[in-house]
Amino acid sequence: MPHLDPEIPAADVMALVAEAMAENPGRRGRPNKTMLAARQALTMQEVALQQAGTSRGRKRTAPREEDSEDETDAEDVPEDVEEELPEPTPKNEDLSRGARSTRAPVIPKEAVVKAHTKYDYKDFKFEKPTPEALKAIKIYPAGGTRPDKIHKTSADCLAKCSIHTIFQMLGASLTDDQRDMLLKITESVKEPHCYSVEVPLDKPFPYIENYRNLNDQVNALLMAQPVPAPKRFVAEKYPPPVTFTGAPYLDPDTATAAEILEFANKATQIAEPLDIAERTFMFDGSKDVIDSEKEHFKEFMTEELKENGYLPVPIFTMKTGTEEEIAQLKKQIDTTSMCIIRGLDKVIGFNNTEFTVEALSKLAPDYPLILLRNIPSQSFFNWHTLINSESDSEQPKQWRCYGYRHYVRLHQFTTHFKTMMKASEQAYKQILENPNNSEEILKVLKEKYFKDQIPMGEDSKTHRAATIVAFGSNMDLDKDQIFPNQAKEVKKFPSFLAPAGENNLLSFSYESIGGLNKPQMYLKFPCCRTPAHFENSNLGSINHNIGPGDCLWFGIPLEFSGAFQKLLKKKLYSTAKHRAKLYEYEHWPSEADCVQYGIPVQKFVQKPGDTVYVGIGTYHWVQSLGFTTNVSWNVGHPTFNQIAQTAIINDNYIANVAIPLMGLETTMWNMIMEKSVELDQPTKAIVKRILMRSLFKAKRDYKHAKKEKLEVVYDKDKELNPVERCFNMKCKAELFNFIPLVPAKDISEMIRMQHEDTDVASPVTDTQENSYCFGCLSTIAKSFLRNLKVYQRHSFETLSTAYDQF
Secondary structure (H helix, E strand, O other): OOOOOOOOOHHHHHHHHHHHHHHOOOHHHOOOHHHHHHHHHHHHHOHHHHHOOOOOOOOOOOOOHHHOOOOOOOOOOOOOOOOOOOOOOOOOOOOOOOOOEOOOOOOOHHHHHHHHHOOOOOOOOOOOOOHHHHHHOOOOOOOOOOHHHHHHHHHHHHHHHHHHHHHHHHHHHOOHHHHHHHHHHHHHHOOOOOOEEEOOOOOOOOOOOOHHHOHHHHHHHHOOOOOOOOOOOOOOOOOOOOOOOOOEOOOOOOOOHHHHHHHHHHOOOOEOOOOHHHHOOOOOOOOHHHHHHHHHHHOOOOOOOOOOOEOOEEEEEOOOOOHHHHHHHHHHHOOOOEEEEEOHHHHHOOOHHHHOHHHHHHHOOOOEEEEEEEOOOOOOOOEOOOOOOHHHHOOOOOOEOOOEEEEEEHHHHHHHHHHHHHHHHHHHHHHHHOHHHHHHHHHHHHHHHHHHOOOOOOOOOOOOOOOOEEEEEEEEOOOOOOOHHHHHHHOOOOHHHOOOOOOOHHHHHOOOOEOOOEOEEEEEOOOOEEEEEOOHHHOEEEEEEEEEOOEEEEEEOHHHHHHHHHHHHHHHOOOOOOOOOOOOOOEOOOHHHHHHOOOOEEEEEEOOOOEEEEOOOOEEEEEEOOOEEEEEEEEOOOOHHHHHHHHHHHHHHHHOOOOOOOOHHHHHHHHHHHOOOOOOHHHHHHHHHHHHHHHHHHHHHHHHHHHOOOEEEOOOOOOOOOOEEOOOOOOOOEEOOEEEEEEHHHOOHHHHHHHHOOOOOOOOOOOOEEEOOHHHHOOOOHHHOOOOEEEEOOOHHHHHHHHHHO
């Protein structure tokens, strides 16, 4: 048998296993000599114990009694790989037992490319990473790990992260020996590959005039030259959602409102139909921006920038808060994918103490707080929280998240938060007094977490050994009468960073949306997670860390969003033939997977007092590293880049059967009617194209209502919501100018339950009306629609005048 050095890096050993399997899978998948040698090396190293804190699973012939609920091991291997790959390791047929890891094993690069190009990946090539990059990243063990080992590792991570937070708070006066001792204790939960670089505000980044070097692709999608209209149009049952990509049949630069309305009388579309396959994924950009930014970073780094697949984020430090410094900051963040703004809270006089858990609980103790629950772990694990959940009725997906959510009163969460903070502080002090007994002290803290965890609902079932952390999520601060001091503090942010600042696109929606133009709070224990996502409608976002703990951030630059989404599809669905619905499932990506597929990852730590700005279209996900709270909201600048990306992702949402939260049509019309924003010519051109399609859609809605013999009412005194949306929770389409309203009492309780997506329909009043899009109306029996009226928000004369004068 060939000899392998037991000290060989784990990543290389695993790669060797995969390489050997690909070269010679053996008869019926039996291992060859090289595979056996590699496996022997894995056993000698105990790879999992060294790198991930859990033992790599090995099947047992007979389970021990105490492991009766454990699952056997399974590795997630892509199911659509070519025939030359070995058969996947058989998965346990009983998928209903315990939590499981969903990390993917390393497989040969050539096989991965073939797997991706087999169906809809023909035009995309994943770049092969350099050997140096592969050696630099940690590849963690894949497959099912015994639940008792999972929860032992999980509890250890939670306890050590808790100690680390107290160390950050109280460690300033420690001796060097005490500091070294605590760092050694918490070393195992330190996250690798976190990169951020101090960059002076007066040193601009490359590609200032060409955001992420995507102008050519953006112009091809949104600024295409008009093409001749077809002689015949496909008949439609009802007007489809408005789309903004594809070549138009009229010239937006010359067509008048009258010509658009006339065209709507004879045509069902004003542009080429949406290409679902093309718009399912976002951009496939180049590495030009990444390479230029790396060169830019080198000027300010004291050590060599590692070529390991990671991209640093800049830190912009605010010192004075002068108008000149604020202007420099605005110019910088308009070009970066993500950045840290340090010292902003100090120069604007932001009072962080108003946003602590205790301060909020005093103001609204009975606030119904959403709790998200997950098994605590380091960022490279993805374990399922529940037993017998949806995840157990189907094959495990590699990036899918299976958490749990429920409600508690804020004061209940606060009590638990304070209790565990106090227990962690007590354990910290005991470790300082008796460092040789640190393991026993940590054990007591773990038991305290397990015993005192907030109970979950009766519909949940967790493993008997699991400690489930609580994440207080999306707490709205939109009621100024309840949170007056918090509202005052948020207004201190510079206008271009404020939730409803001057000339912010979101201020033109005339509605309050939690998390978009109103701040929301996030109350976190260590290891709480925000799954991967774009900000709604590709907006930018602000996230300020109150502390006392850190947060770990991951990001994918916009130009790699298409590559990332293609990889995401592969990790979410069992077959490449499955139509992608990329916003359907929560997911926690693997940074190692991204780096191996040539997708740059930004990974960095947000310290207390840091403000993170997430740039337009940056895919990101977050994990708390300690006890901390964050306040966050969206920002949308009326620029070409922002409006263009919002229009493009609108069509990406439609292709993925999703609906944006921001009402783009309503926002654009309100903005041009108010005439308070000066737009440059490129921005005007793109807004004009959005308005043209919206005006056409309004006329098609009107014609459809008349065709169906529905009563259309133009009543200026009718109170309509600033942005109307379809009442069907599975639709929620924006209704701009023609809003069908149905008395809620006319709709059967069963239909209302379906549309509310609940088991019990909400009570209704005699005056309550529900709005529906024409598509959802077509699914409701006409007997329920006898009192339906279609209300018109603006007259065609008003819209035509605004359009022609713009």
